Amino acid sequence: MDGAALVSSSGVLFPPSLPPARLATALSAAAGSRFAPPPRSSFRTWRRGAGLAPVRKSARRCGAAVGGGGITEIDESQFPETVLKSDRPVLVEFVANWCGPCRLISPAMEWLAQEYKERLIIVKIDHDANPKLIEEYKVYGLPALILFKNGKEVPESRREGAITKVKLKEYLDSLLDSISVA
Incomplete structure (x- = not known):
């Protein structure tokens, strides 16, 4: 055949x-x-x-450190040191292995980590492995993005669901501009 x-x-x-x-x-x-x-x-x-692309044997697991200092997965124990005590803004992405939209925006998030590596830190938190953080920050939809500065959530920074690369850039540029003025 x-x-x-x-x-x-x-x-x-x-x-x-x-x-x-x-x-x-x-x-x-x-x-x-x-x-x-x-x-x-x-x-x-x-x-x-x-003409179909070959199927990968193993998909990249959410949270593994992504090429060259891009996105790092952290857990509840690392959250205070990495996010709350950071001297730079930190964009936290809440994801899950089973989440389709999380996998969909993953390339855009990797691009963002490289593009903005001088201005902010980007970390991933696995939804299923960190229930205390999910409850504390009331993450209801995935993927969820929250920007932190000086140990606090930046007002109006919360974003849930899939987002295009262009919209992601607009979202982040407006947030970074607003916190640099404030």
Whole structure:
């Protein structure tokens, strides 16, 4: 099976809309278990032939330090020293491994960490592993961004949900301008 087309008793399917493993399961259920999935080597060929990007074996876990001093994951024990006692503003991103919007904005946050590395510190806090901080700062939606300066939450700095790179830059520029004047 070359992966370009799948043949079933009802006709030819172009191109499969499901990943190969789920497609095989769906077709076998529809065909009364007469369908055997192709060998694993065919999946690689199918992905290349369909022009799809290869699937990563392991996704980056939220919170691991990201390249060259970018974003660092901290926990409840590190929060007072890293955030509250910092001499620079700190943008705290509350995330979770299971959160789709968190993964969606991750590249923009990494870019932001590099772009603003001279002006502020960016840290991630895992929602599930730090329930005391979640309760204390009343984080209800993910991802949540909160800017801290001089150990206090900057008023009107809280932002929840996915955000584009452009809007993220506008959000941060306006906050940094407001706290530099104050």
